[in-house]
Amino acid sequence: MKPKFDVIIIGAGVVGAAIARELSRYRLKTAVLDKEADVSFGTSKANSGIIHSGFHAEPGTLKASLCIKGGRSFDRLYEELEFPFERRGELMVAFTDEEVRILQSFYQQGKKNHVPYLELLGRERTMEMEPHLSPDIMGSLHAPTAGIICPYEYCFALIENAMRNGVEVFTGEKVTVISKKKRRFFEIETEKESRFSCCFVINAAGLYADDIAASVGITDFKILPRKGEEYLLDRRVGTLVKRVLFPIPTKTSKGMLVIPTVEGPVMVGPTAVDIDRKNDFSTTRAGLKTVFEHAQKMVPSVRTSDIITSFVGIRPVATGNDFIIGKTKVDGFINAAGIQSPGLTASPAIAEMVRDVLLQEGLKMEVKPDFDPKRRSIPRARKLVERREYKKLEEIAESDKEYSNLVCRCENVTEAEIVAAIRKGHVTLDAIKFATRAETGRCQGGFCTSRIMKIIERETGIPLDKITKKGPGSEILPFQLKKGENK
């Protein structure tokens, strides 16, 4: 008997998704398993959304080479997959003479990494470019090729395109056992007692990559969770900065940044705190204080009263600090682990590297002539309202009536966009939020949550009391009002 799949990827974050999409170019049977209710629900959803230029990474590391290579792919990916992406540039700013010297060493490092168009700027040029920066700055390092991206839409787009090209995706499937039956024959069991078989296993399990590796006897690395708190500010302060602003980095992170997002609102953060538990997603008073102290040092007009929401992402830091990508002592088991920053930027290059490993391992990879690289985004009412393109919106609403029902008033999301997300398989409130931006605005779902729940119920038949925020156990309204419920 042959295994059902050629390749199974464990983990549907940006790394797993990029690998899945890359492999979907070939005549292979590929599956992706993820323990969460939807794809992109782990570290990827809480990413800062930066495509780094590459001057941060230490030359000679996988981080550096894959960051540079991956970063270059985004113009093509943007054309093909239509996710929000803009090359805004990044600035690392210095406040002291000592920091100016550090800028120079990053400039040299960037040159070694072949980061294009790097320039060291004096105070005046820097202030001209970013007028809301603190007047206390002394200079900056400017990397115009850096970009900002919507990380979960990128991940969704990769998965959608992979599925279109034949990849099968199984969410809510937590891998419990991986057993090697014979050479190039793995059997994978999940918590729900599903069974999958394959020739190759790709370990893209993010925070849990060490546990997955350990299940086949690979114990030469650990994943250390490092927490980052981020704070999203109201759209009103959205125009404060055009570029991503970095301080001089610390030992454990790139420091706390002021980040413009592709959707408008400014984000500040993240903290970098090593934690014991991989599921500690709590924000803290101390985190909030640190983030704003640092952010205000760079941009004094950033205020805590403008916060509309906060969240936590946990970086999967591997022992050894670099990415762990490649074959292992277990034949057919391939790691793509320890992918912390700049993992999002590197993801396209990581996918190609994994593809090359599979080739070297002898997997027959025949290019599919009918591979369709395109994933089309749908019109966003929000964008048209922002630009006051009402004629266009009128036309769209005429051809699709669901565009004339505004569901989320803060972010201008219509029923058509919610329905499109549901039909792509996003049925939790968090997934619909990431896919459409409904509930992300200043009312944080106060008005639209019940409307969205009604649409989910109508489209999928899931009753209201079974609709969840992010998977089983997170039902929004678990109890019904009826006789017998009352004491």
Added chain:
Amino acid sequence: MTREVQALVIGAGPAGLGAALSLKNAGIEDILVVDREDSPGGILLQCIHNGFGLHQFNEELTGPEYAERYINRFRKSNIDLLVNTSAIDIIADGDKKTVVLLSEEEGLMEVSAKAVILSMGCRERNRGNIAIPGSRPAGIMTAGFAQKMVNMHGHIPGKEIVILGSGDIGLIMARRLTWEGAHVKAVIEVQPFPGGLNRNIVQCLNDFKIPLYLSHTITNIKGNWRIKGVDVASIDKHLEPTSEDKFSLTCDCLLLSIGLIPENELSLKAGVILDPVTRGAIVDVNLMTSVPGVFACGNVLQVHDLADWVSEEAEYCGKAAALYIQDKITKGRELPVKTGNLVRYVLPSRVEAGKEAILSLRPITPAKDITLMIKSEKKILHKKKHKKIFPSEMLRIPLKEIPADAQYIDVSFVWEEK
């Protein structure tokens, strides 16, 4: 599609209905009222408790009953109503205001109007606004959302409830959920005084022995999937949690009743200037905003605690807007209203000499045996002793005529010498 009307009213809650009826009574025929919900009535429809109508009708009604009285009058008056319609933009260009609507029935519409009445109401502050630390599980929601789900859809959000904030909706929901068999464990209020009406503290908490912790806050939220509990601590005078006085509560639901914010994003698009204290528009004595021909009333102008005052304000606003449409509005000499001792705000912030005015105001803190004094530099216009005042209870003071020679009006709370 384009359309032209004399008056466009945005929102058909108590403010919009009241303003539209008042416009009609004043002789304006061509009125369009829009609402994003599928029927008029606004938030009143989910407020099935009583306590409405004491001022307007001299009887105690529920929210839906109170709404019904206005809806019936509205239906009889044949005013044009478009439901399932959201206003997405207001483009103010000189005397012409164009409102962009997205309507399920009509598609995209651009409606120009001589007068636009903003009556969109308010929204609830949420967890993000106050950055409560902790995890992000299901089971955390605003009290108004819970009210809607329980009263309109028949779903209960939890069985063990903690409520943060003592706003009126939270208090009402404490009682409502207790009636449905839930255990409401505590109401936590950061201020040293309640945020809601005194009658709701008595009827919704005290009568059910639900503890109210004043000067306390939630310092942590626990649980990754569904909320499992919260940590509570008392706060010091800098609003920082203390380490001595703290405790934990288990719960499967956290309701937030931490304040209401007038929903003025649309107003901002029109160029309306907002007051940082009320977060509603800055208006003149006619309730006209900084954009000529754009008026505001109800919770979008200032957050009210009684629907009756919303109706009264809306009626006043409709009258003024009608005069504007008929080019009969007179602009007298304006003078400022000063917020004196213990006064958080007064609306409007300026009045006109020789004209009537209705002042809405709130104190900064609760106080006892205190006199509200409203005067011009020469004359006392209003003086009344109050046994108790609360920030949660708005005072509405009609002034018959502002003296023709007044330079300013001062509003203060004063302790009179015995």
